[in-house]
Amino acid sequence: MENRKILASAVILSIGLILGGVFTGYYYYKARLGANFVTVKGLAEKNVKADLAVWELKFVQTGDDAVALQQKMAIQQKTITEHLKNLGFEEGEINIGRLDTNDLTANPYNTNTAIHFILSQTITVKSKKVDLVASSLGKMGALIEKGIIFDSQSYSSPVNYLFTKLNDIKPEMLSEATQNAKIAAEEFAKSSGAKVGKIHTAQQGVFSILPSEEIPYLQETQQIDKKVRVVSTITYYLE
Numbered sequence: 001m002e003n004r005k006i007l008a009s010a011v012i013l014s015i016g017l018i019l020g021g022v023f024t025g026y027y028y029y030k031a032r033l034g035a036n037f038v039t040v041k042g043l044a045e046k047n048v049k050a051d052l053a054v055w056e057l058k059f060v061q062t063g064d065d066a067v068a069l070q071q072k073m074a075i076q077q078k079t080i081t082e083h084l085k086n087l088g089f090e091e092g093e094i095n096i097g098r099l100d101t102n103d104l105t106a107n108p109y110n111t112n113t114a115i116h117f118i119l120s121q122t123i124t125v126k127s128k129k130v131d132l133v134a135s136s137l138g139k140m141g142a143l144i145e146k147g148i149i150f151d152s153q154s155y156s157s158p159v160n161y162l163f164t165k166l167n168d169i170k171p172e173m174l175s176e177a178t179q180n181a182k183i184a185a186e187e188f189a190k191s192s193g194a195k196v197g198k199i200h201t202a203q204q205g206v207f208s209i210l211p212s213e214e215i216p217y218l219q220e221t222q223q224i225d226k227k228v229r230v231v232s233t234i235t236y237y238l239e
Contacts, residue, residue, distance in 0.1 A: 036238040037200050038188050042181025043231050044173040047212060050161035050224045053133040055125040057140075057158065058151045064116040066101060073099060073119050076148050080123055083143055087136045089125055097122040120151070130224055133159055160221040163209055169228065174204065177232040185236045197237035205231040 059076060063069050077096065084094055102118040127133060137159070140150070185196045211218065212225035220226060 036194070037235050038185050038196075038238055039233065039235045040181045040184040040188065041231050041233050042177040042179070042184065043229070044177035044180065046169055046173055046228045048163050048165075048169070048209075048226050048228055050130050050163050050226060051128055052162040052164050053125070053127055053130045054160045054162065055127070055133050055136075055158055056122055056153070057125070058120060058122040058153060059148050060118060060120045060151055061149065062115045062118050066103075066117045066119070069117055069119045070099065070101075073121055076146075077121060077123065079146060080143060080148065083140075084123075084125060084136075087139060088129070088132050089127060089136075093125055093127040093129075095124045095126060097124060130161055134224060157219075157222055161224045161226075162221065163226055163228070166207060166209070166228065170207065170230075173207075173228065173230050174232065177205070177230055178202075178234065181232055181234040182236075185234070189238055192238070194238040197239045200235040200237050202235070203233040205233060 057080060059073075059080065061069050061072055061076075081094055081096070085091065099119060099121045102120070104115055104118065125133065144150075182196065189196045208229045209220055210227045210229060211220040211223045212227050213223065215223075
């Protein structure tokens, strides 16, 4: 009787050890499977066109009579404004900045005694007519012929071309970047004999507005045609 009890206990213990090994192995397999994943990047690019132009025209006058210079600046301001309207810009697109006066004699470090006053003023054109702005840049010679002097900045890079509709294209570009990431993950899984599962983690990435053409010393804001890029980083489970 005692031997039967001992035998029964041994059988039960053996079965328990076997089952315990099976279940331990099962959960170990699931844990290892859950740790198998692949991280890929999905790129999306879209060509866009600037929809807003900010054109700054800064003109200056120098002399010894501040009152006479101010009157001359007022006449030139009206001349520039009328010229811009004749080019096709509306009054609401033309903003007149303040008149700045610089008295050089008030500066103890100034060594140039030939000039007493420098008066300057900026007229800013803020318009969605980006093509009109671009074509108008070469039509300012008529103002120079009338004695209007623009500062060097108005010649080198007077216009900033901006793209303001980024939020409108974000959903479409994120979807494309995600699809491209999925394709990359599937290519990896195919070579490793696995199958792509659900998303583990996803990082949207930063949207970048780049120049359409990479031209040295020419910034993105100086080009009407641009390129928007986003790179999403996504981690998928592998089954």
